[in-house]
Amino acid sequence: MQNDDERPERWRSRRAFLKWATFGSAGAVLHPSTATAQERPGVRSLGGEVGEYGERSPFASPMRRDLISRYGQAAASLTPLQDLRGSITPSALHFERHHAGIPRIDPSEHRLLVDGLVDRPLVFTVNEIERLPAVTQVYFVECSGNSRVKWSPAQPDTDAQAAFGMTSCSEWTGVPLSVLLREAGVRSEGRWLVAEGADACRMTRSVPLEKAMDDALIAFGQNGEALRPSQGYPLRLLVPGWEGNISIKWLRRIQVVDQPYMTREETSKYTDLMPNGEARQFTFVMDAKSVITRPSGGQRLASPGFYQISGLAWSGRGRVRRVEVSTDGGRTWVQAQLQDPVLPRAHTRFRFDWTWDGTETTLASRCIDEVGDIQPTRDALVAARGTRSSYHNNAIQGWKIRSDGRVENVDV
């Protein structure tokens, strides 16, 4: 104890020297008996420098996966849901679906026209849009064609990305569409609007004015930065909870009209064909849905023992009220924990602690949403709609855990 005054100083000096020597010259000159730092586990050389735009670890590199299609410009890519950790989808992993390629748009040249049944047809620059009163909200965007494979009987090797990867969730920043419509002054005859994109096919969809005035956004921000080009840079429509196609990207025009305009995308596509040959039209809302992402298809449980089951749930009708998990193929259901905050029309992470006894079983989850809807079984969906309606499949997903730990896709 009598050395208290000097020992810390000497220790600090020696440590500082060792640190300098190790980093500066790889420690080659040090005598082994004094080089305690050489026994230190871990990094022993200088790492990377600071940079202008971050990269992820080369050891953590989940990727989107393309859906096979004839043209890369009229295609889709799927979010690797099984690799996501929280409830936000990284912008670079947000699923993509576009019909005529991703346009390259200089925001200084982009204009948004608001016209039709308005008192004052107006042209906005992007800078002017960004001057208007803005909000930030977390919303999922789900393609109504998500889970299309589930209209067919389950194939064992289908994974979460293939069956559910056309939903993603972001924090969006933008101007409420109602702000722009008030700026232009909607006439009393106005009932719908047509939104038009600036992509090569000038994608158009009709939106009821009621929804436009409620919670639709003209978004310019995604997860803290500008929209990604594949998400509509510099401006996109964002219609919360509704099928993704209606959230027109690269928005160039809002035309207020007196009726739905029956565009190709709301007649020939994005309508749901029933067994009697009739088709449902304007099936906008994405229903209550969930999927267990860990463990999920293609993964393998290393051994019996503890696992926390984890997944995502969402509903276009509001908040997720409850998620139930079954570990016995749907015979019994137990309530899972929901990660706060549970936001309306946003992905909600759920978790459920589970100990696998090593025997074959099937895991499943079902979402119960704010309006009381329960995610249905595939059998219930098929009984109501047949198998040819393509869109809006929100069937319960089953994952069979085989006795060797492999996880396979099954219907529940």
Place this chain on the structure above:
Amino acid sequence: MFDFDDGGRFVLAVALAGILGTAALGTAQAPTGLGRPATLAEIGAWGTIVGPNGEGLPEGRATAAEGKALYERRCARCHGVSGNEGPDDRLVGGRGTLASDQPQKTVGSYWPKAPTLWDYVNRAMPFDQPGLLTSDEVYGIVAYVLYLNDIIGEHDPIDATTLPAVEMPNRGGFVPDPRPDTGTTALPRP
């Protein structure tokens, strides 16, 4: 929220009107004054959006006979000379298949409104060169596709007046969203 009459025409019901009817959203003055007034010429240059009754259709006219050569030059590569052999979307045929196990959703079997075809060809076709066609050429291709589907005659003139009057075979084939429909609602919906 909405209903369909026998002709497949869209009729807005009172629900939407009730919500919006409290006051027109029109206001005497713009709240922020941002944006600048759009001139009529500017609005015209933005392009047309064609409505289901022909709203926004431009001048121009053509027959199927006049559109045939252009269809074969610009469209047949992706949609087939007959319109039904692909490799891309089938445009022709499929009538009577919608209730079968192999439904074919073509212009003739599925599309409810003829002006939609003009709008889509004009805005998005040809796939790799959208905007290439003149209004007359779009009328010609539309006429030819309708003719291939036995909906109009080879020499029927198609223009802003006649196109909206074309009765599409599946005009009554669309119904409103009936959800919830799977018997899995836990509570009465608000």
